[in-house]
Amino acid sequence: MSQNTQGPFQLTRRRIIGSGAAAITLLVHDLALAFKPPTARLAGARPQPQGTPTQPQAPAGAPDWSGGPGKARFRIDGLAKVTGQKIYARDFRAADMPGWPTRTPERMAMILRATNPGVAFTGLNLDALAGVDAVPLLTITQTALTGFAWPQRDLASLNLSLPFSSAGADGVSQLLVPVGTAPQFYGQPVAILVFADSNAYRRAKRALQFQPGVVLTGGLAAPPAQPWVMAYSPVNYLTRYDVPGVAPPIPPFSQVQVGYASDPYQPDSTSQPFNSTARALRQRINTTLQAPRSGVLQLCGTYSTQVLDPMFMEPEAGLAWLDPAKQGNGGGALHLVLGTQATNGDATDSWTMFSKDDCPIKVKTVVLNSCYPGGGFGGRDVSTFPSLLAVTAALADGPVRIAQDRYEQFQGGLKQLASNITQRIAVDAKTGQFLAFGSQQVLPSGGQNNYSQFVAMLAAYCGLSGYDISQAYVDAIAQPSTGVVAGSMRGFGGPQASFAVETLVDEVAVALKRDPIELREINALREGNRTITGAPLEQPMRLREICRRAREHPLWREREKVKARRAKEGVRYGVGFALANQAYGTGKDGVMAEVALAPDGRLTVRTNCVDMGNGSATTLAISTAGWLGRNAHDVVMGDVGSFNALELHSGSKGNWTDPLWTPSFAMSSSACLTAFHQVHVTEQASRVLFEAGLLPAAAAIWGVPVAQVQGRTAWQAGRLTAPG
Template sequence: MRASRRDFVKLGMAGGIAVTLSRLGPAQAASGPQPFLGHETLPQTGLGGPISGRIDGVAKVTGAKLYASDFRASDMPGWPTRTSHALLVRAHDASHVYEGLDLARLDPAAVPDVVVTAADLARLGVTVPAFYAGDLLCPVGETPLYLGQPVALLLFAQFDAYDRARLAFREGGMLRFGRETGPLKRPNYAAYRFTRVAGATPEAPDLYAPIREGWISPGFTESSGRPIWAPLPVAEGGAYAEGARHGEAIRAELKAADPAVLTLERAFTTQSVDPMFLEPEAGLAWYEPSSKVLDIVLGVQSPFEAAESVATLLGSAQADRRPARIDAKFAYVGGGFGGRDHTPFPLYVALAALFLPSRPVRLAHDRFQQFQGGVKRHAFAMRSQIGVDRASGLIRAFAADHVLDGGGLANYSASVATVGATGAIGLYDVPKVDVTTVAEHSRGVTAGSMRGYGTLQTMTALETLIDEVAVALPLDPIELRRRNALPPGGRTMTGNPFSVSVRAPEILDKLEAHSIWRDRALHQRQARPGVLVGTGVACAAKDYGTGADCSLGAVSIDPEGRIAIHSDAVEMGNGIGTALANRVAAHLGRRADAVTVAQVDAFDALGLRSSGDPYAISQAEQDAAARDPRWVPAISSPTSASIGAQVGTHAAAEAARVVFRFGLWPAALALWAIDSGDPRARQWRDAYWQGDRLILSGLPPLPLKAIAAEAHQQGGVTGAMTHAFSRWAWAEATFGLPGEDWTADIDALAVRRGAGGFIRIDRRAVAFPPTEYNRIGTAFTSMCGTVVRVEIDRASGALTIAKAYSVLECGAVLVPQVVLGQAQGGFAMGVGYALLETLPPFEDGPGNGQWNLGRYLVARGSDLPLHDLEIEVLPPLSPREPPKGMAEVVMIPVVPALLNAIHAATGHRFQSLPVTQAMIKGVLG
């Protein structure tokens, strides 16, 4: 199966369980708990907050119930009021046979009411979704597949019993293990080879490129499970053999001792880390057998996927315990960073409810459990070779081999491997590239999605290598990068050009001109006694998007001019609610009065249908399916891959354009008394908002409130709902609307007239991006560069970041303060990854259940140059440049820039992460 950033589960639901979100109207009884959506729809009225700032600001500074971990049964209207509690017990041993729990050791006051084991799941008849393949609970008599694998789910009617049991399990000794088997062996998750040989000139077609030849995997493995990368003289796997022969030729060229070429071969290893979002995973669920409804409250980055996975899980369950309906509610998320995209946690929340019927059950990780069970960043072992023409400084060839530790379950390993590999040449134009990558199973905690997603690892290896090349040539590090920077229109490793702005030269110019870089020699000379000073620079070009990104959005306006937005995008701190409000305000003249995010089923009116895997579908299948006006390649996708600004806000922005063009504009014309024959009637593109007043030159400004009232009066369009799909380009469709055929970057539309309901408008024509775009590694990229000056205390090895500067480009900036905040946060996470954070892979690592903060260090204020960090965001290339994702790229150059600065200060090149104070002290002697 082709690696994809998400494993798309088709709509239609396994077992036919409907997934809905009950609409608890605002007219709820005055007493009793507020409806869930009431909590989650922001800004709430009542406390007059500042008019600028975050949409979710007031809720977050007043401690309102907002996150999944905030909700208890008594907060949910119509639920029983008491909350029961679930404890997910995990294995701290993956080398011995698990023999069961020793519950006799528990205090009688801590005994669970229900113990759920693997045998119980088998009796229930669960279906584990393919993405999470593996035993949800380790069966007695088997060796756990990985450290931290759940072995049992304990359910408690009373909090106190749960609390006591939780402590007893933390103490240890409750799990029995027998015979030593050693860790279980499993095949690797994925192996790919990306090889490109450019033509003789930049314009000439590539001699070999994945976009043309397809992505290739070796067909054979050694007995150890390692792929055999060499082209074997056998009949099978001809496509692989052809690519591999090109790859081997590149490697032979790199090995040949050509005095005109500087060749370096270096190893680099990166560590496992935890996303360390501050809210541990939590959920609440209630299964009522009489109505056969499973209610579930979750906080994830992938709500649509979570709801479908729970439906798949229970779709083939015993009839008497199989829900007929799943009512899924998705809350604000207390940090994600990728670690809440496709996590198995929701499955356990659902199971807890199924096994304690009629009682709402809460499952919540504490921090030890989150370290033990939460998805981690992949550790990489890399070997890179680079050949650079000594005279010109041009990179002639690059080859690398990556090995990823995927941990116990596949999760996103295949995808992280491909994204890391295709990002391995950063922002450079390299005519000959050969990169192999393999993601392996291990007994470690499962690794998956995390900010930077493979490219953090591979670009750190690359950018430290580039720095070493610059010193060896010698050539100024920025000049070396400039000579090799990918020009606009230049081809990526897969052989396609980026379809967005490529601004490497500007980024490099900015870095070069900055005083931190310009004055680096001066600061090194002027170092205080006992202090080593060094300055380092690095750049990154990070993909955003996944090649199958969706957006759902609805915008409506009431007769008072109040605006409401609904979106399937998730607010995890990324400011998506505020970005939605700002983007809609640009079309409708007012920041939204109500924004509801993470809604996957508020869009029933679109009647969407989907089939096939959007990453694997053939062109013929797509063409046939597209004839159904309700068909789309995918319905909803996670808020991840830095896609929020471009895609997450897109459907709502398009909906707002429809409301303006077919609702507010006709109403404004009526108020201005301009009839349809007047040429001004078609000048809607020339009108603009000044505050909440609509301006068309020569006419009196109209207040939004009056226009909205008129639109309702006329029965014009007062609400629109859209779906959009992007496969490195938007799907485009045409819809018949009054007075004008409307062609836009959407593939489904419903509109509301006056106070009516939403009615779907079938598209007249649609153009989905061709399926061959699935061979693109990425077509979207944003660039960021960082220069940093460090001071190292020679005696202790203590490192201080004296000054830092990051410059990035991200197209249109929807919320400048959010972009700035992401860049500052990305800097901090980069510092943590480079200098502080690390998790040992196996028995000493987080899977043993003994890890918490304190032992695991993340950057605090005192680790950062809080008053000496400068962020610059390049203005968009044009006023029409769309927003580009930037939340990941801002983290990446920070890491190699720090390593390059450490080299400049100490003369030592560290080739593993993190670089701790003790390690620096060690090389200073």
């Protein structure tokens, strides 16, 4: 039984947009302004076609996944997966897509990549292809290859508008390496080969893959026109100082409390008027960290993590087709079949890429058929793969497919940033209280910025982990390198920061001979504290309670006894403990959901987010139960175009007085956004549908005023009931 006991619902623009048989909710979660650019409304996006095969359907007669309102017997996509239905982008062919051409064979494309960023790319040696009957129909490069005998197109002549994430350390944005220049990073694409069909593609792959001398190089490249930057912008400098009782008194200082970011390495400016204050306070903090003091433990260390590959189940793959039917009417329709986290972003970038007036390829609309990605967690967030696929389709003579194998994915897929973090801490040796903390985080990020600067930003916000330290500073930069492009994969900077902090805290516990969990409990954040940014924690915090319960657990209390026993058996044994707190005040997230009720009572949830394997499709399907009394029958994931019906915009100069403005229209999918914000917005859409549609209808049937039953209804066995 679910009850609807909340007070009267106020139908205001700030809370919902839409009412009636379909309710749409746009939730903006705006904690603190981040520099990560939000995705604007995409006027050129069209909803994926009704009944697109990329959205799995349970076969007729299949058992019901639903376990009753708010419960699931198994995942909503479970049957489709275990019965081998087409569900991932790799599974689909052009023939599966309604309305796609069938006369033109599906083309297959291969991406050739650089293996040495230190030398210039000079051309291609594809002689092996002639001998295996696999001459490419088209070879795509950044600049034309001199003396190349086969058909070719170059991207330079298209005047593409590339996404911000493709900028290198020299400020140059590029998809492919221009002839005569050095690659920006290991694995950067140098050419795309388009083959007539999958048979020719397979012959070509056997002839070229792992063969030296296919990608030609020669000599050192000329220096770039612009020198490398030392860090992708913006950089992050956080300073917090809140020490009562000092003479003369010093007001509490933090980014939130003074209302400005501060760069202690620059003079004061109009936009950063407290730089000198931050610099002076850091000198005080460094004195606490380094000047010898009786009864104070001072430790310093450097901690590193390596580059990681996500190794998700499905390497990136996709289909694309530029329908030229509407070329005379402002441009064609670019159709994409992708498994991606960044549905809105990839559709926007694909459309924007051909948006310049002098671009010879005109794209009026983008239709993204979103698939289950088969793993993501940042590894498919602002990947270059969709852009490479889109430009290949724009130049090919029909539908084209690119499907990377495991090696190709490792060679070119997004990675997790490495880290080198140097930290200092000062601790009261008697009480165990953390007195001061300083951290310099350097995160090597690869040869293009991707989301690395924002990953470094979150690493800075996580720089104190879950501890209350009143004297602290954290610097974090995303450092360009020649490594494969890294991005938001796995934790968005949090794991790197937390690993370093927790390792240092363990060293403090050893030095003080204190219980590691007790030490954390003493210093853990509690309600009323502030984070490194100065953001106030105004909700109950359970970190200390978690520590207390962990200390009392037999696994912890008996660890030394068990360790000694296992040592006698020749087994190494240990029990560790670490504390981490999700960064608070990290930015703004726009999330969207539609809940629709069909005449036959069928409920459908529609969302722009995707299920990366974390079960979000099932979670959203059961989120309707609280207000509508049952789970959704269907969930449409990764829908880009439908929400354009709201006609919202998210320009930086807008404000809440404009009913069509929102600070953030949509963001990439992530596990935490789905678990919290996406569930909330689906619940709110369900509430709108109930309050503005079902409840008035029920009151009319009962013959009573809505106010009489408002907040007094309950769902029982699929029926809406009210007292009296």
